[in-house]
Amino acid sequence: MTARKAQQATDWADLVGKFFHTFCVGGRAQTQGRILARLDGGYYMIQTYEWISGSPSFTGTRIAHVSVMSNEHWAWYATDEDMREAYEYGGIDHGRMKCVCQTDADD
Numbered sequence: 274m275t276a277r278k279a280q281q282a283t284d285w286a287d288l289v290g291k292f293f294h295t296f297c298v299g300g301r302a303q304t305q306g307r308i309l310a311r312l313d314g315g316y317y318m319i320q321t322y323e324w325i326s327g328s329p330s331f332t333g334t335r336i337a338h339v340s341v342m343s344n345e346h347w348a349w350y351a352t353d354e355d356m357r358e359a360y361e362y363g364g365i366d367h368g369r370m371k372c373v374c375q376t377d378a379d380d
């Protein structure tokens with residue numbers, strides 16, 4: 274069996290294990306992370322990762338509700354490889370200067 278996992282159909286009915294970027298209202302990348310678990314009531318446990326190292330953030334284990342995750346400021350990926358490719362080649366705005374929206378994360 275040599276087929277790559279990325280070539281299999283993605284089960285988008287289950288967000289657990291999926292990767293994401295979040296963006297400020299100005300469209301600049303804010304966080305990258307992964308869904309760890311589905312909790313009751315539409316809540317999910319998420320893990321965010323450092324931009325530079327790609328390691329899990331020390332304070333990056335959080336709970337988010339699907340109502341927050343289901344807007345245009347979240348982009349979804351089946352694998353971390355897809356997430357990294359989108360960041361490198363997908364035209365994602367990750368410039369170092371603060372963008373004009375004034376809502377960017379402080380980091």
Ligand SMILES: [Zn+2]
Binds near residue numbers: 298299372373
């Ligand atoms: Zn911004």
